[in-house]
Amino acid sequence: MSDRYQGFVSTPIGKLLVKNLGLPSPTPLERWREGAPLVDGPVVLGGHGRLAASLRGVLDGLDVDSRTDLPEGERAKALVFDATAITDSAGLVALQQFFTPLMRRLRTCPRLVVLGTPPEQVAGSERVAQRALEGFTRSLAKEVGRGGTAQLVHVSPDATDDAIASTLAFLLSPKSAYVSGQVVRIGTHGATTADPVTDWARPLEGKVALVTGASRGIGEEIARVLHRDGATVVGLDVPQAASELQALVRELDGDHLVLDITAKDAPQRIAHHLREHHGGVDVVVHNAGITRDRRLANMADDRWSSVVAVNLSAPERITRELLDQGVVNPGGRIVGVASIAGIAGNVGQTNYAASKAGVIGLVESLRDDLSDGITVNAVAPGFIITQMTAAVPFATREVGQRLNSLSQGGLPVDVAETIAWFASPGSGAVNGNVVRVCGQMMLGA
Numbered sequence: 508m509s510d511r512y513q514g515f516v517s518t519p520i521g522k523l524l525v526k527n528l529g530l531p532s533p534t535p536l537e538r539w540r541e542g543a544p545l546v547d548g549p550v551v552l553g554g555h556g557r558l559a560a561s562l563r564g565v566l567d568g569l570d571v572d573s574r575t576d577l578p579e580g581e582r583a584k585a586l587v588f589d590a591t592a593i594t595d596s597a598g599l600v601a602l603q604q605f606f607t608p609l610m611r612r613l614r615t616c617p618r619l620v621v622l623g624t625p626p627e628q629v630a631g632s633e634r635v636a637q638r639a640l641e642g643f644t645r646s647l648a649k650e651v652g653r654g655g656t657a658q659l660v661h662v663s664p665d666a667t668d669d670a671i672a673s674t675l676a677f678l679l680s681p682k683s684a685y686v687s688g689q690v691v692r693i694g695t696h697g698a699t700t701a702d703p704v705t706d707w708a709r710p711l712e713g714k715v716a717l718v719t720g721a722s723r724g725i726g727e728e729i730a731r732v733l734h735r736d737g738a739t740v741v742g743l744d745v746p747q748a749a750s751e752l753q754a755l756v757r758e759l760d761g762d763h764l765v766l767d768i769t770a771k772d773a774p775q776r777i778a779h780h781l782r783e784h785h786g787g788v789d790v791v792v793h794n795a796g797i798t799r800d801r802r803l804a805n806m807a808d809d810r811w812s813s814v815v816a817v818n819l820s821a822p823e824r825i826t827r828e829l830l831d832q833g834v835v836n837p838g839g840r841i842v843g844v845a846s847i848a849g850i851a852g853n854v855g856q857t858n859y860a861a862s863k864a865g866v867i868g869l870v871e872s873l874r875d876d877l878s879d880g881i882t883v884n885a886v887a888p889g890f891i892i893t894q895m896t897a898a899v900p901f902a903t904r905e906v907g908q909r910l911n912s913l914s915q916g917g918l919p920v921d922v923a924e925t926i927a928w929f930a931s932p933g934s935g936a937v938n939g940n941v942v943r944v945c946g947q948m949m950l951g952a
């Protein structure tokens with residue numbers, strides 16, 4: 508499934524029209540390939556907050572070339588500013604002083620990251636200033652251009668020094684190609700430490716990952732990426748998709764489960780399978796989902812109930828069963844797949860948006876109650892090019908793909924990489940987040 512507009516604007520006539528009509532001209536995004544460096548170029552560090560001292564060591568551990576200044580004539584691949592020392596509004600000028608001289612000295616698809624303190628963990632003028640970082644970073648994400656992204660990472664003072672490594676590895680690398688304008692929280696909701704990652708190329712070695720709806724689309728890519736990262740993947744899908752599912756898990760040397768997640772006994776069957784065949788599960792990705800769009804005035808009962816059953820009730824029941832039975836191993840990762848429709852709402856999608864907002868509710872309802880280092884997070888994809896979006900009418904699809912800061916749709920791998928970041932043992936302090944994978948889409952921004 509291709510982006511026809513992006514293909515067109517790279518032709519000579521397309522380039523001419525883009526120039527003369529002021530049409531968006533999307534930069535082809537870099538995506539990470541196995542064996543490539545995490546960050547292909549220098550990372551310039553700024554700011555003198557509490558994280559600055561450990562930042563250099565964290566980036567060295569990721570084999571990333573970081574420095575505090577950029578020699579004449581060189582361009583940076585990424586900028587990281589530790590803003591945790593900013594304690595009042597006057598101090599915000601430090602952001603301008605660091606970023607302005609470097610904004611014209613960036614390579615293609617640059618990565619910009621601001622580190623701050625969760626505003627609710629400080630008070631008075633400091634809280635005001637830390638809250639201001641969000642508007643700055645979201646605007647930066649809209650301005651950076653050329654396939655670049657910008658994010659704000661709130662690091663709790665309770666988080667250990669190494670807790671930030673997996674998040675920087677993700678946000679500074681091409682793995683976060685379609686994630687922009689996001690606020691990520693580290694060390695909140697009682698999760699403050701990360702397990703050591705011995706091999707950043709295969710962080711999930713020895714782990715078992717359940718992926719629902721794995722036979723195609725985003726789920727297939729999640730299975731591939733988790734397998735690449737070392738996990739044994741248990742793919743799950745409905746009987747109608749059994750042959751595609753089996754072919755995939757054969758290729759990935761994994762295991763499969765053919766069932767409908769809305770079946771009454773599905774949670775028990777899944778729990779039984781994972782315990783009997785794998786001794787438990789480390790990563791649970793609730794990806795299976797459906798749309799049955801109609802305006803509410805025309806909504807038939809079955810359209811409403813099937814969407815809520817697949818997208819929300821099933822993930823909730825399965826999660827609770829796996830947790831209650833102790834099938835989720837210590838350090839386990841539960842990941843929901845929401846949608847920006849669940850944040851912004853969408854015409855014809857009251858059923859879908861309710862179910863996806865409910866997935867965010869599931870994260871919120873569990874994040875403070877989990878024990879044994881288990882975390883829960885969700886992705887909220889925007890416009891991702893799959894069979895699901897191929898069903899969207901042509902004009903809506905074309906417009907939908909442009910309404911974001913990167914002027915293009917995302918790929919299933921962009922969602923999969925975000926899930927792999929949540930899944931990493933290094934992400935033990937990443938709990939209770941809902942991260943949009945939407946190229947900073949204007950819907951619900």
Ligand SMILES: NC(=O)c1ccc[n+]([C@@H]2O[C@H](COP(=O)([O-])OP(=O)(O)OC[C@H]3O[C@@H](n4cnc5c(N)ncnc54)[C@H](O)[C@@H]3O)[C@@H](O)[C@H]2O)c1
Nearest residue numbers: 720724725744745767768794795796846888890891893895
């Ligand atoms: N594609 C997008 O732009 C987009 C945007 C936001 C969110 N999402 C979400 O991402 C997830 C994957 O979307 P996709 O585009 O790959 O969809 P898709 O339709 O290509 O794949 C969904 C998979 O889920 C499986 N499935 C459906 N009902 C099931 C059930 N009852 N039991 C077990 N498996 C079931 C399907 O057989 C299919 O393999 C969904 O949750 C979707 O809502 C997608």
